[in-house]
Each structure stands twice: as C-alpha cells, then as structure tokens.
C-alpha cells in the first residue's frame with residue numbers, strides 16, 4: 001500500500017491510498033479520513049461510503065460533507081473506488097453506466113468480467129484487510145455502511161448479506177430493486193449472465209425476504225422527489241424495498257424529501273442525519 005497524499009481537512013487528515021488488489025488484479029485507489037484522535041489508546045469506528053456510477057473516491061470526499069460531519073463525531077471514513085480501472089477489457093470504457101466506474105458491487109461470474117470485476121469481495125474482504133493492516137487506529141469490528149445511488153444499493157445489499165458485519169446502514173437515493181431497472185439489468189446481465197436467480201443474490205428486495213427470518217434491523221433512506229433518475233427513469237424504486245420489508249423484522253425508514261434532486265447537493269443536505277444515525281448505532 002502506498003499513501004500518495006496527506007491532506008489536512010476538518011481537523012483531521014485525508015489519506016489518498018493506492019494498492020494492488022488481489023480481487024480486481026488492478027491498482028485501486030481508496031480515500032481514508034482519520035479525525036483528530038484524542039486518546040491514542042482508543043480505536044475508533046468507521047463509516048464505509050460506497051459511491052455511485054462514474055465516481056472515484058474523490059467525488060464524495062469533496063462534495064458529500066461526510067468528512068465534516070464524521071469528524072465532529074470522531075468517526076473515520078473509508079471511500080473506495082467504484083470499479084477496477086484499466087483492466088484492459090474490450091468495451092470497459094464505452095458506457096458510463098457499465099464497466100469502468102460501474103462495478104455494481106458484485107463478483108462477476110461472466111467472462112471476460114470475472115477476472116477483474118469482483119467489487120463485492122474487494123469491498124467486503126480486501127478493504128477490511130487493508131484498513132486492519134495499515135490504519136490500526138480504526139476498529140474494523142465497528143463499521144457503519146452507507147452510499148449513494150449504485151453505492152446506496154451496494155450498502156444495503158452488503159448489510160443484508162453479512163449478518164453482524166455492519167453495525168448500521170443507510171443510503172442516499174439507492175437503486176433498491178436493481179433486477180427490474182435498466183441500470184441493474186445492464187450490469188447484472190453482463191456481470192452475472194442471464195440466470196436471474198444469480199441476480200436475486202444481490203437484489204435488496206429479494207434479499208430482505210430471504211435472509212434469516214429472526215434477524216432484525218433498520219435502514220435509513222433519503223431520496224429527493226425531484227430526482228430524475230427516480231421519477232423520470234424509475235431506476236431507484238425505493239418504495240419496493242419498503243413493500244418487500246413488510247412481514248419481516250426490518251424497518252425501512254424511507255424519507256422522500258421535497259425539492260431535492262440526485263446530486264451531491266442532495267447528499268450533503270442529509271449527511272448530518274445519516275452520520276447521527278450511524279453514530280448512535282456504532283456507540284451502542
């Protein structure tokens with residue numbers, strides 16, 4: 001692992017990191033924010049932020065306000081990339097919503113993507129190892145997960161699939177039912193193939209019904225009523241997750257907020273609520 005920059009921000013430090021990934025077989029970039037630590041003897045919890053289509057680790061670092069609000073609560077923040085880059089696969093750079101910048105947080109099973117596009121294991125395993133090995137101040141057993149759009153879907157899916165791993169979960173404008181919307185159909189079809197039972201393993205609306213029936217949980221969601229990807233393109237379907245949660249022990253706290261779009265102006269406007277949500281659960 002190499003630290004390529006150390007940037008003073010909000011009373012702490014943002015480390016820009018590069019490392020060779022065993023799961024993507026490419027050089028991966030990650031941003032890690034460490035707040036000003038009062039007691040060096042104490043490890044601190046962290047928020048894992050998964051970004052949306054087209055993003056690098058820098059979009060949310062610069063525009064989401066996550067670093068500002070996390071710093072106020074003494075939380076670290078880890079911001080991974082959204083896909084391998086420069087894998088050398090034909091067509092990987094041809095679309096903004098598939099391939100580079102659009103790993104969709106799955107482990108691909110279809111050729112040629114399965115060699116590199118393994119973002120599920122990269123996030124779920126390798127990011128945790130990277131933090132454990134290089135940032136000992138972070139307590140990796142205390143992780144809250146969140147994200148935006150494709151990353152909001154990734155956060156909910158990771159949380160549902162991994163009982164006990166994440167202590168809290170929230171999402172901004174998540175793609176909540178990816179199996180039935182164009183973004184999900186394109187990525188799942190290419191990465192996972194035509195067998196839709198494989199898609200269900202990553203779809204929050206299918207997972208919430210299938211996982212351990214005794215498991216309880218809550219997920220905070222905000223989405224804007226002026227989000228064109230939602231009301232015009234029907235890509236998000238957050239209400240389907242509320243519907244799917246009925247009859248389970250899961251509470252989906254869905255907030256449709258008036259006047260907001262899909263951008264980082266929307267994300268930053270509700271970041272304070274999301275950090276408080278995580279802080280309260282990480283410190284239980």
Ligand SMILES: N[C@@H](CCC(=O)N[C@@H](CSC=O)C(=O)NCC(=O)O)C(=O)O
Nearest residue numbers: 052053054055059096148149150151264
């Ligand atoms: N280029 C696209 C728009 C892409 C876009 O809006 N990406 C969102 C995430 S969408 C779902 O995952 C994003 O976070 N963009 C980065 C940013 O800094 O805003 C188009 O032309 O429509």
